[in-house]
Amino acid sequence: MSHYKISTLDYLFPPLHPEGPGFVALFGFCSLILWFLWSPLGIIGLLLTVWCFYFFRDPVRITSVGHGLFASPADGIVQSIMECKGPIELEMHTENFVKISIFMSVFDCHVNRVPMAGEVVQDVYVPGLFVNASLDKA
Numbered sequence: 001m002s003h004y005k006i007s008t009l010d011y012l013f014p015p016l017h018p019e020g021p022g023f024v025a026l027f028g029f030c031s032l033i034l035w036f037l038w039s040p041l042g043i044i045g046l047l048l049t050v051w052c053f054y055f056f057r058d059p060v061r062i063t064s065v066g067h068g069l070f071a072s073p074a075d076g077i078v079q080s081i082m083e084c085k086g087p088i089e090l091e092m093h094t095e096n097f098v099k100i101s102i103f104m105s106v107f108d109c110h111v112n113r114v115p116m117a118g119e120v121v122q123d124v125y126v127p128g129l130f131v132n133a134s135l136d137k138a
Helices: 008-012 020-037 039-055
Strands: 077-085 096-103
Touching (some): 020 039
């Protein structure tokens, strides 16, 4: 079991993903301009800036540690757990694997983590489709 303690301040203001500060600064700058033009627009801009910070947050995750435990690699809702054939691109289509599908909404933290030890032996890019993320073919 993990005994890591997190402060209230770190919980409320988690660190940002490295890509985040530029976007947050841009949103903040635009909010400032909108504030000077018309303060109600500035308030809307401020809310969007807070949302941008929230989107790019990278909070510390506290997970149980032990033999046979598997931590989720992403925030979200487990859509399905099923057995399927391996990917053709990796020439593993004759083997069966367990596929766990996790749907992340815009409110979930979009940081993918490594839930268990392993070694990447091949990396293959397969272009995606613009389909509903909750569908099996997504």
